[in-house]
Amino acid sequence: MLSLDLGDDLTLTGLEPWQAAEFAAFVAAEQDHLSPWLPWGSALAEEEPARAFLQRYADGTAQDGPRIYALRLGGRVGGRMVGGTLFRTFEAGAGSCELGVWLAADAxxxxxxxxxxxxxxxWALLERGLHRAEWHCVPENTASRNVAKRLGLTLDGTTRESWHHAERWWDTEIWSILAPEWRAARAGG
Structure with missing residues (x-):
């Protein structure tokens, strides 16, 4: 399996359909922590729905589209899953993508x-040559907002009551960074 060492025993690895049982167990264990922010935070706590979800991303990866990864502590093979990341959208032809994340409460x-x-x-902006990356979050999710701020993303705006989850309508903040901005930030200025 391909993996990327992020330092301090943290690895980013592919998350594939054959890992559905592990992913479902993670979601089940973190359900209370994930459910307020993620529509799938409880729906994927069983193996078959988790497998179908991961298969959609496997199919997307095969078509140079959306893809999903696990964050692991303790090594790439058998390391404890502590969260994950994804390109919720990845459109090379359009030059844009949207990133998403989730993390265990204790991580x-x-x-x-x-x-x-x-x-x-x-990878997306420097290697693949995409022009724009987006980050969507609800204003109440301060941890997510803070990641966008730390990475130098710009708040483009808020779409009011743009999606329904957990018996309410939620606003969505849209943050973005453009390839020249990211390149300059990585070069130190």
């Missing part, structure tokens, strides 16, 4: 997501 505060997203931005 917060260590910079894991920031490191993983920086690596994903490097």
């Amino acid at each position: 917060q505060g260590h910079g894991y997501v920031t490191r993983a997203v920086a690596a994903m931005l490097d």
